[in-house]
Amino acid sequence: MALISAWPLVSPVLFFLRCFSSSTASSEGGVFQFDIEGSSAVSTQEATVIRGQQQAVATGSWVPFAEGCQEGFYRTSSGKCSPCNCNGNANRCLDGSGICVDCQRNTTGQHCEQCPDGFIGDVVRGVPTFCQPCPCPLPALANFAVSCYRKGGSVRCVCKENYAGPNCERCAPGYYGNPLLIGSTCKKCDCSGNSDPNLIFEDCDEVTGQCRNCLRNTTGFKCERCAPGYYGDARFAKNCTECNCGGRMCDSQTGECLADSPEVSTGTDCPTISCDKCIWDLTDDIRLAVLAIDESKSTLLSISTGVAAQKRLNDLNLTATHLQSAILKILTRQPFTSNTSVNTTLYDKWTLTCSSEESKMCGNEGSSKGLLVQKETMETNNRATQLVQQLSNMRDNIQEISSKMKYYAIQQELSPEEIAQKLSGAEEMLKEIKRRKPFTNQRQLADEEENAAEELLQQVEEFHERYNDTRSLVSDVLEQLSEQDVKLSDLEEALDQALDYVIQTEDINKENTANLQKREKQHEKIKEQIDEVNGILLNATTILVGPQKVNSELSEVIKNASGFYAEIDGAKKELQEKLANLSLFDDDLVEKAMHHAHNLRRLADELDRNLYGVDTNGLVQRAINASNVYENIASYIEEANKAALLALNTTNRVNDAAVGIDTQIIYHKGKSEELLNQATELQQTADDSNDLTVADTSRHVNGTLARMNALRSQLMRAITKMQSAEPVEARKRLEQAKQKTAEAMSATMTVTQATTPMDENVKLWSQNLQDFQHNSAAYDSAMHSAGDAVKKLTEVFPQLLDKLRRVEQKAPANNVSSSIQRIRELIAQTRSVASKVQVSMMFGGQSAVEVNPKINVEELKSFTSMSLYIKLQKDNPQLAASPDRFILYLGNKNAKNYIGLAIKNDNLVYIYNLGDQDVEIPLDAKPVSTWPSYFSIIKIERIGRHGKMFLTVPSLSSTAEEKFIKKGEVLGPGSLLNLEPENTVFYVGGVPPDFKLPPSLNLPGFIGCLELATLNDDVISLYNFKHVYNIDTTTSPPCARNKLAFTQSRAVSYFFDGSGYALARNIERRGRFSQVTRFDIEVRTPTDNGLILLMINGSMFFSLEMHNGFLYLRYDFGFSTGPVLLEDSMKKAQINDAKFHEISIIYHNSKKMILVVDRRHIKSVDNERTAMPFTDIYIGGAPAEILHSSISSHLAGSIGFKGCMKGFQFQKKDFNLLEEPGTLGISYGCPEDSLMSRKAYFNGESFIASSQKVSLFSEFEGGFNFRTLQPNGLLFYYSEGSDVLSISMDRGAVVLNASGTKIQSPDRNYNDGKTHFVITSVTPERYELTVDDKKQSKKNPAKDRAGKSPDSVKKFYFGGSPLRTQQANFTGCISNAYFTRLDREVEVEDFQQYSEKVQTSLYGCPVESPPIALLHKKGKNSSKAKGNRNKKVGRDKDKISQPSTGLKKLYQEANMKRDPQCQLPMNPKATEHAYQFGGTANSRQEFDHIPKDFSERAQFSISLKTHSSHGMIFYVSDQKETNFMALFVAHGRLIFMFNAGHQKIRIKSQEKYNDGLWHNVIFIRGKNIGRLIIDGLRVLEEPFGGNANTWQVTEPLYIGGVAPGKAVKNIQINSVYSFSGCLSNLHLNGRSITSASQTFSVTPCFEGPSEAGTYFSSEGGYVVLDESFSLGLKFEVVFEIRPRSSSGILLHGHSVNGEYLNMHMRNGQVTVKLNNGVRDFSTSVTLKQSLCDGRWHRIAVIRDANVVQLDVDSEVNHVVGPLNPKAIDHREPVFIGGVPESLLTSSLTTRNSFVGCIRNFMIDEKQVSFSKAALVSGAVSINTCPAA
Secondary structure (H helix, E strand, O other), rough: OEEEEEEHHHHHHHHHHHHHHHHHHHOOOOOOOOOOOOOOOOOOOHHHHHHHHHHHOOOOEEEEEEEEEOOOOOEEEOOEEEOOOOOOOOEEEEOOOOOOOOOOOOEEEOOOOOOOOOOEEOOOOOOOHHHHOOOOOEEOEEEEEEEEEOOOOOOOOOOOOOOEOOOOOOOOOOEEEOOOOOOOOEOOOOOOOOOOOOOOOEEEEOOOEEEEOOOOOOOOOOEEEEEOOEEEOOOOOOOOEOOOOOOOOOOOOOOOOOOOOOOOOOOOOOOOOOOOHHHHHHHHHHHHHHHHHHHHHHHHHHHOOOOHHHHHHHHHHHHHHHHHHHHHHHOOOOOOOOOOOHHHHHHHHHHOOOOOOOOHHHHHHHHHHHHHHHHHHHHHHHHHHHHHHHHHHHHHHHHHHHHHHHHHHHOOOOHHHHHHHHHHHHHHHHHHHHHOOHHHHHHHHHHHHHHHHHHHHHHHHHHHHHHHHHHHHHHHHHHHHHHHHHHHHHHHHHHHHHHHHHHHHHHHHHHHHHHHHHHHHHHHHHHHHHHHHHHHHHHHHOOOOHHHHHHHHHHHHHHHHHHHHHHOOOHHHHHHHHHHOOOOOOOHHHHHHHHHHHHHHHHHHHHHHHHHOOOOOOOOHHHHHHHHHHHHHHHHHHHHHHHHHHHOOOOHHHHHHHHHHHHHHHHHHHHHHHHHHHHHHHHHHHOOOHHHHHHHHHHHHHHHHHHHHHHHHHHHHHHHHHHHHHHHHHHHHHHHHHHHHHHHHHHHHHHHHHHHHHHHHHHHHHHHHHHHOOOOOHHHHHHHHHHHHHHHHHHHHHHHHHHHHHHHHOHHHHHHHHHHHHHHHHHHHHHHHHOOOOOOOEEEOOOOEEEOOOHHHHHOOEEEEEEEEEOOOOOOHHHHHHOOOOEEEEEOOOOOOOEEEEEEOOOOEEEEEEOOOEEEEOOOOOHHHOOOOOOEEEEEEEEEEEEEEEEEEOOOOOOOEEEEEEEEEOOOOOOOOOOOOHEEEEEEOOOOOOOOOEEEEEEOEEEEEEEEEEEEEEEEOOOEEEEEOOOOOOOOOOOOOOOOHHHHOOOOOEEEEEEEEEEOOOOOHHHOOOEEEEEEEEEEEEOOEEEEEEEEEEEEEEEEEEEEEEEEEEEEEOOOOOEEEEOOOOOOOOOOOOOEEEEEEEEHHHHEEEEOOOOOEEEEEEOOOOOOOOOEEEOOOOHHHHHOOOHHHHHOOEEEEEEEEEEEEOOOOOHHHHHOOOOEEEEEOOOOHHHHOOEEEOOOOOOOEEEEEOOOOOOOOEEEEEOOOOOOEEEEEEEEEEEEEEEEOOOOEEEEEEEEEEEEEOOOOOOOOOOOOEEEEEEEEEEEEEEOEEEEEEEEHHHHHHHHOOOEEEEEEEOOOOOOOOOOOOOEEEEEEEEEOOOOOOOOHHHOOEEEEEEEEEEOOOOOOOOOOOOOOOOOOOOOOOOHHHOOOOOOOOOOOOOOOOOOOOHOOOOOOOOOOOOOOOOOEEEEEEEOOOOOOOOOEEEEOOOOOHOEEEEEEEEEEEOOOOOEEHHHHHHOOOOOEEEOOOOOOOEEEEEOEEEEEEEEEEOOOOOOOOEEEEEEOOEEEEEEEEOOOOEEEEEEOOOHOOOEEEEEEEOOOOOOOOOOOOOOOOHOOOOOOOEEEEOOOOOOOOOOOOEEEEEEEOOOOEEOEEEEEEEEEEEOOOOOOOOOOOOEEEEEEEEEEOEEEEEEOOOOOEEEEEEEOOOOEEEEEOOOOOEHHHHHHHEOOOOOOOOOOEEEEEEEOEEEEEEEEOEEEEEEOOOOOOOOOOOOEEEEEOHHHHOOOOOOOOOOOOOOOEEEEEEEEEOHHHHHHEEEEEEEEOOOOOOO
């Protein structure tokens, strides 16, 4: 206490001593030392070392080896000092490397440029972005992240194992706690092992840790007790057993029954209490609460308050121990000396106090005073300790000041007098400081500087240590250098030896040269001998001339014998003659038609010869070729007639022929015998060398006789059968044949009437062109005649189709359906050719043309674009008298909703009306009177309410052009051009007299020439017309366009519209297949798929396609290994970017195929040495019969190319594709509009984005079309800071969200598969949303934002967004988008130019519209075809709807996606959007949605393909299966079955449909009738009575099969099992069903051959074996695999106690991994060859306790794991091919499902049948595997 009280007096003295020591220590060389335990002093020697180091740091930039560089520099290998590159985060770096040491500010890395794990920041940019603790969830205080990073402006955390959430703000599954609470951590759930065993983690409350869902009859906070009513050990034995007490409670530990009620003492007024179960439950709950309180208490008591508190407690314990020992000494020692006054006083107090007689009170007071003394002593001790520490610090400071003073004197070279002077000055300063108040702030700063200096000193010391360590390595480095020197010496010796070898080699070469000269001389001798042998062979050839002559005579004999055989087989010819003689009907009319067709062909050939050399563009020739289609039509009609006549006279022909056949047989038998005799004579006279030839001749003759006898027996059997035929049946056949013949004759008459005018036109063409002198008159006349022919052909089409339908209905389908289909194809081709006739028409003021627009009017609704060529006939007097003229009109007949073009007031005027008022846009910048006398180009465009017109005037002398533009817009609300398909007309040049034009267009007809070019994206022509009025080609010839201005620019390339193709026959006329064969072509397209080149020769083929935007080459020249695939699998060259790409195919040495794009090698592949066996090549497409032939399975698709091509070359020789005779449906030029991508399809995971100058929150207007079947999805997204503007679908409605202001459309049916148009408008006053001209608006709450006009580039998204939004991405199509921009005019968006395109298709829209219901009815069970045949659903596989979401991802990726390590593609070729059912009895898809109006009308349509005789296709019912509806197959026939009350309605097809072909089926349950419609040709009906309102069914809908136990009540058992085949295109009440809720054993419908095995698709799935199979402690598993992916799970078994067995592949390596309750252990096998080579591989796994052996194709490996003495043989489920994610442990490296085939699966030598599995989940095909 005395020492503490004296401290205020000591403190100034010590302060003065600290300053004074600076003057004494330096002069005396001593230091101020304290001999106190725990302190240390710096010696003079150490201070000298420190000064030496400091002096070394302060030297120049170059220092000796023994010295170092100054702080912040490091010594390089050259000895120079270079600055450290530590980004300001360190002051030290290592010599030689420059690696930074002791990085500060939480940085790391060689240059302090990185943040360590758990920190985030930008080190290079420095403060305030240097590394800071990750806010996961709280920086520093609660950071539970391994690392973190920034993405999209926010921090993303990579959490530790126990934590989850974006910011690690919650505990991971299986853990509990509150990470947001400082000091709290996530602990593992402890449920005593009584939670759900199917979960990876134990299930407990994520905050409190209380267990949920306790199993095994347990309860409690940790499931540690048995539940009420049970007893046992819940924690260890887990044997909770039900109490056997008759409903009463029992003891939870022993099971002893407890009394019903407690005993009450007698003699009390308390009533007897009868305790029921509730009382015992309450008692148990109270006991549980007490236990919980105890647990909480123990938890609180175990909490540590931190290191400081723990240290404090330790100090208290130490102090108490010292006091205890001191007191004992006091009590035992003699009286204290005088220098321990404190202890004496304490003893006096103790003795005085305890002198009292009251010992008890003495003890209490002594105890309390002892505690007081203990406290005071402890305080004294603490103060003394502090004093000692301060004194030690003061001593250190004095010593440091002394050393620094000496160092300063040396550095500044001060004399002792200067030092004394400076010391006196310092003393004066010290005195002045003492007089002033304490410098608190300055003291604090000084302390901080002091601490920094100490840290720096410590770093210097560490550097010095490292420096010494480095110097210690010098000897090692020198030793290594010496070793290297020795090695260099060895190398020098080796080089000398190599030089000796070179000299020896030169000597050997000289010897070889001498030997070579000798060989050359020998070669010359051999050559002379060869010449002699050749002479001998020549003589032998001369000798063989004689035998060859005899051989040729024998060949002639053989030929004659074959001719006789042909005559025997030629009974067909005479039968046909008898057909002509015995026909009951006169077919002169058909013969005349044929004769007429031949004349037409002759005249067309003559016209072709006359036009040769004149038709430079080939345009006229295209139209003439169109007329030649008539000959084909007539020939097919003749075939139909012949088929009818043949059926009419079959019996008579065969009876009459039989008599003549016998005579012919006898005659030809005699001839053959004579021939045989002649052959025998020739054989005897032939030379011995011809024995083989004569033998062959003999065999041919004998074969002839055998075939003759066989033919005789066949004819006898035919005669017998005919004689036994019934006359009644023959008469029926005759009646049917009469009807067919009448129809055929009617069709022939129609064709004759149509072709007669054509004959006259052809003759007229021939006469006009006989004296053709290269003038345009005959040229124009010919073209107009072609137009007339096309017109008449168009007029006869409907009549011809009706005739063909009637014939097809009555005739057997197999007889004439192919001919009718061919005629339809010819008609479609004729229309396509007519649309591409690029020739103008002359209009005289009274003429008009009604054009077939060849486009769906729905596509014109929001966007309309049209271009045409125009030329005025200025010298016409009528034009001078009345200059205002009508040009065109496209719109409704009622003159509402139209677009038009006219000349008014010497201006070209564009007029359009959207239902309200006209908008007129006059082009006043270029008056019509100033137009040139040749063709100009006009383009009119409309997007929404905005209109625009362009005029381009070319120059005749150069390529220069004048361009003019004028804009306008609708002022009213309309924005859509609502055209009605049945009332839409398209008039050009004028209108018919009975049509009334709107007032703005009611003008005289046009005078001059017009030529149509495009309508939207389609090429269109005036010659594809419906009607013409007053067009006379004689008086009004077409105008020729100037070649310089137009033709040359268009002739550079060819345009393909997807329906046409070019055919170059006999390509070797331009070049030969040689050692290097080459094809070159340039393509330009925005589409994803299309055929580019195709060559076919039987089963051999060569195809180059574009698949998903990349090239796909497949070919087979008869290879033994099958087709060869060469594709751009690495995605090196994307083709569909609307730019020209040069493609080269090089076939080198007949064994290597090379693909080159834009002169860059893409890929090459080797094959068997085989030459190309082709002569013809198809370009851009091919006829349908070829695309659907046997090679269709090898094509990626059967879609024609759409886009532009140019520069096709074979062997560097050019081809003019339009001049090739086989070319069909292509045209010159490359229209830019056709290459724009105005449409995009989104699959739910895709989006497109662009960055443009937009301002959507000030003045904005935008719109687009959309089409979808999904009720929800994000259509458009834009953000500007925190403000968001989005347009989305929400439950079928359209919603605009602008900065929190939402506008929703009143209708909710916009997901109907139809096209809808959305317009959004933002003004300072209002937000507006217009959907299909229905407007909704709200006030703009943020008017101040309107003043902003940001001109920066902003990003916007269509179809979705990568950012976090509340809406899912859109599924459907978006097209014709536009919006206002700051940097350009309003125009339609070209999605091809967008910078980001993620999984988006920019061509096509697979969203289907609801099917059109059939309108016609027939009688009961009618099997006749319905009307309107052309609207039936086709069998084309490309028309299948979108897949269900369960398998949709399979088609978002490339169908032929390939693992780079695998030979086979990951997905075998499959029919798009079709699914394979079968393999298991309950293979099926389930759908949960049933429409509300289902009970009133249930209409389904589906496509199917099967070979199975039985199986369920569709089923739905109520819960009791009283009401139901089903479609199934029984004995190959389709049966539609449903109930009407208690009556079951059954509609059954007469034909079988299990033929393996696609069939379209529609089945309808109406209010009082049921219908079954098959392929649109067979309609079966069945009426019924009853109340439809009582018929109700519930979900789900079953497709392809039913759940176990379903449908047995109503359907026979054979048809209850799953349908085995393919299903697609499912529609319910007009809407496509695309999202299955569950899928069981369903895969894509694969094409091509198959084999036995189970296929696991890339979509994922697995098989769970039944309980009879399990993997215990000892087993053997053997199976075979053929993988299509190098990684995947093969087998997995998992037990509840955490043990598991997993077999998987990873990058071709097979691994078996186990956990037997002790730890994990595994073994692997890697084959030398690839496991993914397309072949089968055998895998065997054998386990015996802790030993596991793996055998893969005889490659064996094994592992011995730890032995588990407590191992239990569990019987747990076994998963094959995959496993649910929840059962996989984190230690497994492969979590993907297996992709490929598995077969011959055996466990313990017992065959496993997957068809009997307990569960087949996902895309797994049982018992059927696609062949390799």
